[in-house]
Amino acid sequence: MDTSPNSHPRSRIASHWPRWAAILLLATGAGGALGANQALDAIIAVVNDDVVVQSELEKEIDLVIPQMNQRGTPVPPRSQLEKQVLDRLILKRLQQQRAKDLGITVDDAALTEALTNIAGRNGLSLDELKATLEAGGIRFEDFREDTRSQILTSRLQSQEVVKKIQVTDPEIDRFLAKESSRLIEREQVRLQHILIALPENATPDQIKAAEDKAKRLVVKLRGGADFAETAVRESDGRNALEGGDLGWFEMGAVPSLAADLAYSLAEGEISDPIGNSSGFHIIRMSEIKAATPKEVTQTRARHILVRTNEIVSDDDARRRLSQLRERIVGGDDFATLARANSDDTGSALKGGELGWVGPGDTVGDFEEAMNALPVNGVSEPFKSPFGWHIVKVEERRSQNSSEDVLRIKAREALQRRKGEEATEEWLRQLRDEAYVEVRLDQES
Structure with missing residues (x-):
């Protein structure tokens, strides 16, 4: 297996930033939930020769709930949440054990550098970060060790999974043949639109009927039906007679409904139905105008x-x-x-x-x-x-040729995709090969 550095994607430490951001949000806006818990030491899981205790579960839940609230994700019933969070803690413990076996550590210098970077992203010094966390009831030492754990996991996964990933030139060729328009830096996009309108104060039955119609249209369009002809026949939008053509948009001027899609849809791709108070919208990426490639x-x-x-x-x-x-x-x-x-x-x-x-x-x-x-x-x-x-x-x-830039971006995209898939499989094997005894039901 070739383990040369040019076959390895970049460190995945940055992927953990949303978790850290949510912890900071908790500190600045959600009060001192962590500090409010009493130490609960009942053993709720045995993981090989180690254990997970109730206090760890409570602490992790106190971090997870603000993250879910921030994303607008409904918080499940307590029993279901506990099981999900405990599963995360078990995987965390297994990875810590594996890292120890391999001699992977995170020294204080690397940890301090990471903490300084986190503070900098929030416009804070390290001392200000510490004060902000503690003002929110979060012990800086807890945050520090959580950060160390995230870095440790990243290093472990890099060594155990990422180093084995290789991306070949034929894979890049196939990827570019299908998805090159996803990779280019976009300057302008041209969009088409179909609206299945809803009346004011629509009933649940009317909403369902409109959504079902929009879904049927998406199936037909993805099956080869002409978008412009379909828009003329079916769309309730103002641009229906123009085949749903909304024209060209600078990236910063794309309507909010389609803002995310403007960056993610490939040329010719059709979105799933998007619902709002006006009805259900279908967006097609008609054309993309690329920005001048950077050197x-x-x-x-x-x-x-x-x-x-x-x-x-x-x-x-x-x-x-x-x-x-x-x-x-x-x-x-x-x-x-x-x-x-x-x-x-x-x-x-x-x-x-x-x-x-x-x-x-x-x-x-x-x-x-x-x-x-x-x-x-x-x-x-x-x-x-x-x-x-x-x-x-x-x-x-x-x-500075667009082809060279696209091949670099394609390699990065394939490495990320393969990395995510390989990491999921590696975590599953890690869990399957471990001795895990869950005692949550009998303790709760």
């Missing part, structure tokens, strides 16, 4: 990877790479040393060669270290989710 910087690089394990510690890996770097700076050939020393077997056979690497082709730690180097520069040893590296920059080039 992309690509780097041709080599690297040497040393993985840590129960025998090779972080200090061992760093020291070994420091010695190799001294030899390279002293004149030894990077490629020769990579063949003899790199644990990345895929690139080691090519002298550590990674080829041309673009934005998002590597995890964040690797990309940051590589981008900081001049051409012919050799990095100091640094750590990523896959181990310790040194990297040498061979060349740089700027690419």
Whole structure:
């Protein structure tokens, strides 16, 4: 399996930001729910050789409910909510155990950096973040450890799942043939519209009849019926006689009803019915006008990877790479040393060669270290989710053709899609292979 960094998507730590945002919302607007709970220590689940206690469940529920309220998601009955949250806690505990077995940790420096970034996104200093949380009744230490857990999970999933994901050129070709219009940066969109109108004070039966009609039309349209002809015959909208054509919109001027669809629909794609007080709307993405593609910087690089394990510690890996770097700076050939020393077997056979690497082709730690180097520069040893590296920059080039930009975006999209699917399967296997005894019903 090729585990070279250019086959890995970026770190998924950023994907946890909505959770952190909701925690901050809780602190600033929802009062001190966390601080109000009494410690409840009844064991509600056994997870391998560890346990989950009632107080953990209560604390997690206090975080989940504000998130659901923020999204407008109805809060289920208490018993159902407890089961859902407990399942999340069990998966969290299993991942913590797996990370411990693999020697994956989050040191205080990385944690402080993450907390500082969270504070910065909210326009706060780290001290102000702490004060804001504690004013809302949330202990900063609880928030700090929750953040550590999120980073740990991200690193674990990167090592266990993401590093195994590869995206081939034929996959990119197939993706672009079907979905290229989803990836381009949109400047303007041209929309078509069908409205199945509702009378004022519509009855439930009238609402259902209109919705059913809209759903039938969507089936016909997706089956090949001409949208313009259907709009002339069926639409109650003002633009029905123009085939439902709403014309061109700058992205910032798209009506709110279709604002999200303007960014997500592919060219020619038809939306599901969208209901509001006027009736049920069907939107078709007629055309997309792309913005001028931005210039992309690509780097041709080599690297040497040393993985840590129960025998090779972080200090061992760093020291070994420091010695190799001294030899390279002293004149030894990077490629020769990579063949003899790199644990990345895929690139080691090519002298550590990674080829041309673009934005998002590597995890964040690797990309940051590589981008900081001049051409012919050799990095100091640094750590990523896959181990310790040194990297040498061979060349740089700027690419600004729309095809190159689209291929980069397609690779990122496929990596994310495969990553989500693979992570779900990995979590299922992790749970299936574990000993889990749930005692929630008998304790509650």
